[in-house]
Amino acid sequence: xxxxxxxxxxxxxxxxxxxxxxxxxxxxxxxxxxxxxxxxxxxxxxxxxxxxxxxxxxxxxxxxxxxxxxxxxxxxxxxxxxxxxxxxxxxxxxxxxxxxxxxxxxxxxxxxxxxxxxxxxxxxxxxxxxxxxxxxxxxxxxxxxxxxxxxxxxxxxxxxxxxxxxxxxxxxxxxxxxxx
Amino acid sequence: xxxxxxxxxxxxxxxxxxxxxxxxxxxxxxxxxxxxxxxxxxxxxxxxxxxxxxxxxxxxxxxxxxxxxxxxxxxxxxxxxxxxxxxxxxxxxxxxxxxxxxxxxxxxxxxxxxxxxxxxxxxxxxxxxxxxxxxxxxxxxxxxxxxxxxxxxxxxxxxxxxxxxxxxxxxxxxxxxxxxxxxxxxxxxxxxxxxxxxxxxxxxxxxxxxxxxxxxxxxxxxxxxxxxxxxxxxxxxx
Ligand code: SF4
Ligand code: SF4
Ligand code: FES
Ligand code: FES
Numbered sequence: 001x002x003x004x005x006x007x008x009x010x011x012x013x014x015x016x017x018x019x020x021x022x023x024x025x026x027x028x029x030x031x032x033x034x035x036x037x038x039x040x041x042x043x044x045x046x047x048x049x050x051x052x053x054x055x056x057x058x059x060x061x062x063x064x065x066x067x068x069x070x071x072x073x074x075x076x077x078x079x080x081x082x083x084x085x086x087x088x089x090x091x092x093x094x095x096x097x098x099x100x101x102x103x104x105x106x107x108x109x110x111x112x113x114x115x116x117x118x119x120x121x122x123x124x125x126x127x128x129x130x131x132x133x134x135x136x137x138x139x140x141x142x143x144x145x146x147x148x149x150x151x152x153x154x155x156x157x158x159x160x161x162x163x164x165x166x167x168x169x170x171x172x173x174x175x176x177x178x179x180x
Numbered sequence: 181x182x183x184x185x186x187x188x189x190x191x192x193x194x195x196x197x198x199x200x201x202x203x204x205x206x207x208x209x210x211x212x213x214x215x216x217x218x219x220x221x222x223x224x225x226x227x228x229x230x231x232x233x234x235x236x237x238x239x240x241x242x243x244x245x246x247x248x249x250x251x252x253x254x255x256x257x258x259x260x261x262x263x264x265x266x267x268x269x270x271x272x273x274x275x276x277x278x279x280x281x282x283x284x285x286x287x288x289x290x291x292x293x294x295x296x297x298x299x300x301x302x303x304x305x306x307x308x309x310x311x312x313x314x315x316x317x318x319x320x321x322x323x324x325x326x327x328x329x330x331x332x333x334x335x336x337x338x339x340x341x342x343x344x345x346x347x348x349x350x351x352x353x354x355x356x357x358x359x360x361x362x363x364x365x366x367x368x369x370x371x372x373x374x375x376x377x378x379x380x381x382x383x384x385x386x387x388x389x390x391x392x393x394x395x396x397x398x399x400x401x402x403x404x405x406x407x408x409x410x411x412x413x414x415x416x417x418x
Contacts, residue, residue, distance in 0.1 A: 063362050070362075076339070076371065077361040078348035085350040085359075 029057040030068070037072050044073050051084055060091045088142065096131040096138035098176045100156050102169070105144025107151040116152055117141060119166035120173070136177055186252035193248075201243040202230055205256060212256050213265055213294060216331035217244045218381055220408030221340055224332050229265055229294065232256045240264070266298040274305040275354075277312065277326035278384075284397040285385030291329060312357070317367030320374055320390055325357055327386040334358060334378035334387055341407055344371045347378065358386075380404055 036053040040046030054065050061084050070080040084090045102117045117128060120139055124132055131138040147153045150162025156172045182197045188205050195204035205212050215227035223244040231240040235253035280286045312325035339345040346369050350359035361369035378387050380399045388397050406418040
């Protein structure tokens with residue numbers, strides 16, 4: 001997840017950052033975004049939906065994309081940033097190749113999800129919301145995945161794992177990176 | 181426009197329909213403590229300083245956004261309310277880094293005024309000492325997030341009166357902070373017209389004029405009132 005408390009803002013907003021993706025892919029992503037914008041008639045209240053689409057196609061919401069969305073919807077930059085940084089679902093930094101979302105909803109919490117997350121943070125040497133320095137794994141948390149019967153639950157690259165112990169969770173993570 | 185009659189602190193009060201309790205009380209000479217409220221701006225009801233007791237309601241209601249109603253019986257300064265207010269201020273002090281001794285607004289700060297009025301001399305809550313930063317990239321002004329109470333007055337004054345919408349609230353929960361542009365340094369946000377309205381609106385020393393030192397912050401609150409009257413009533417009173 002993005003910077004916590006008011007950290008020093010980035011040095012400057014790079015208007016044209018060198019994209020990690022090649023420009024053709026990038027163009028395709030912008031086309032998808034344009035389609036969504038058009039379908040919503042560039043209405044400001046479509047902001048969340050547009051951010052969703054952008055996150056889906058770009059993987060994360062970089063400054064350049066947020067700026068583009070703000071201009072297209074004719075919205076203040078700070079409002080777009082405010083909304084994008086409010087929701088857990090949006091990430092403002094590139095995410096890892098793999099991701100693991102640990103549920104911290106009530107049922108999972110009661111069943112020890114916090115301890116699982118603590119353990120993963122320790123083993124991966126990152127905090128929740130961060131990505132390992134090799135760009136392999138992003139560690140995230142969620143409030144109730146809707147799988148309370150499987151508590152404590154986590155999602156590994158889109159696959160739900162239930163009734164986990166910290167060891168199970170670690171093993172699942174290892175499996176993710178080994179299968180590359 | 182129909183008139184509603186009600187009782188505030190035992191006083192009979194008549195107010196036009198749609199008037200908020202805060203205003204009705206003020207017109208009757210009763211001052212309810214506020215922090216996020218600023219006349220002329222859309223109320224945000226963010227600070228809960230103005231909570232009052234209304235007979236028949238088991239919840240405390242924020243006077244700044246509660247409309248008067250016929251037959252309402254309102255208490256504004258019960259010991260219970262004053263206790264909550266004091267706790268509220270204590271929490272605000274513990275949440276940020278409010279070091280009055282080195283603040284530009286020392287002696288001229290609404291948070292400090294509230295603490296004094298409520299007889300708060302220390303906070304019963306552990307201080308969080310959050311790691312917050314100061315942005316002095318703007319050539320005339322600075323923002324020190326350590327002193328911000330998240331009242332959103334700056335956000336609203338810049339959006340509603342100046343029309344620039346430089347500020348907004350970023351993040352959520354305990355990580356909330358006031359953000360300029362796309363989390364850019366304030367000085368790099370093109371939308372800012374350097375009008376200084378946010379300096380005048382800020383109740384604490386969080387937004388200040390550069391070059392002012394301890395206790396030197398001044399606010400021209402009357403300028404905001406003048407602008408609001410001009411805008412809403414087309415009356416130029418200055
Ligand atoms: S100086 Fe004026 S335009 Fe700039 S942020 Fe403050 S209120 Fe907005
Ligand atoms: S900077 Fe000042 S006006 Fe803005 S939210 Fe913080 S305390 Fe309120
Ligand atoms: S609380 Fe974890 S799935 Fe519901
Ligand atoms: S003044 Fe009413 S909630 Fe802040």
